Amino acid sequence: MNTQSLQVLITGGSAGIGYAIAKEFVSKGNKVLITGRDEARLKKAAESLRKTAEGPSEVLYFVSDVSTSTDRNKLVAYIKTHFPGLNLLVNNAGAAHLHPLYPVAAGGNAPAGRGIAEAAAEEINTNYLAVADLNEKLIPVLEANGASGIVNVSSIVAFVPGVKLATYSASKAALHAYTRTLRHALAETSIKVFELMPPLVNTDFSKEIGGENGIAPKQVADDLIAGLQRNKPEIRVGQTEDMYQYSLSSPEEAFLAMNANL
Numbered sequence: 001m002n003t004q005s006l007q008v009l010i011t012g013g014s015a016g017i018g019y020a021i022a023k024e025f026v027s028k029g030n031k032v033l034i035t036g037r038d039e040a041r042l043k044k045a046a047e048s049l050r051k052t053a054e055g056p057s058e059v060l061y062f063v064s065d066v067s068t069s070t071d072r073n074k075l076v077a078y079i080k081t082h083f084p085g086l087n088l089l090v091n092n093a094g095a096a097h098l099h100p101l102y103p104v105a106a107g108g109n110a111p112a113g114r115g116i117a118e119a120a121a122e123e124i125n126t127n128y129l130a131v132a133d134l135n136e137k138l139i140p141v142l143e144a145n146g147a148s149g150i151v152n153v154s155s156i157v158a159f160v161p162g163v164k165l166a167t168y169s170a171s172k173a174a175l176h177a178y179t180r181t182l183r184h185a186l187a188e189t190s191i192k193v194f195e196l197m198p199p200l201v202n203t204d205f206s207k208e209i210g211g212e213n214g215i216a217p218k219q220v221a222d223d224l225i226a227g228l229q230r231n232k233p234e235i236r237v238g239q240t241e242d243m244y245q246y247s248l249s250s251p252e253e254a255f256l257a258m259n260a261n262l
């Protein structure tokens, strides 16, 4: 799809991968709306994005926690009034807990007193249900605007799970399955559905799992732009492609390789 003259919403656009994606779109002269929970961080990110704009880009921000239906509804209402030309929705905001299944929560970062059900519910809610809900509410807006797209940001662990990120992997697997069926459901519409599948990326998000060894967020953003331009439904960034091919030829060996250094 075309990556210029767009109005792009990026959830979780104040840091990491979302910010890098926002920067790419701003540098191409697109109009960008970023969301996040922390207003000060969001405002700062929007200001620095405006400085990087070379063309006629416009950068808006809106405080919204994607995990609550109240905030999602407020975001949808804001878009209908202030950003009605939306034609690319990037579902990037995500939640993760380090939560090995046995010994129970050993070394995990699930908040004290919270077991798997609560930690997993937060991930499923943010990484899958919130995305599905926002998509459902914004599909009419996207459709009204003609050629448009939805990008769901999953992960390499959506198809080869990480044992320390068991519940997070399950939430991204749910997002992956949903994304495939959404693509099928929207096949006859003007909306293209993409899945962005990063490997380990060096962001705040991945600090606890050795994120400093990961690739730069900019590489993910560059691959997204290239993937959109080539209409690649699944954009498997860097090592994700190798792991994907490995998982097709030998699922068990791929699983062992994914978890070899844990």
Ligand SMILES: NC(=O)c1ccc[n+]([C@@H]2O[C@H](COP(=O)([O-])OP(=O)(O)OC[C@H]3O[C@@H](n4cnc5c(N)ncnc54)[C@H](OP(=O)(O)O)[C@@H]3O)[C@@H](O)[C@H]2O)c1
Binding pocket: 011, 012, 013, 014, 015, 016, 017, 018, 035, 036, 037, 038, 039, 041, 042, 064, 065, 066, 067, 092, 093, 094, 095, 096, 126, 153, 154, 155, 156, 197, 198, 199, 200, 201, 202, 203, 204, 205, 206, 211, 214
């Ligand atoms: N980093 C990796 O290794 C990696 C690998 C594969 C996939 N991913 C996926 O990539 C996406 C982005 O991760 P990242 O590494 O860029 O994270 P990050 O650096 O921690 O940035 C997360 C961004 O999302 C916002 N955010 C977090 N929770 C939110 C919520 N409930 N509602 C709205 N905004 C929220 C944050 O701002 P506030 O905190 O102010 O809300 C921030 O702007 C996630 O879906 C993640 O699962 C990451």
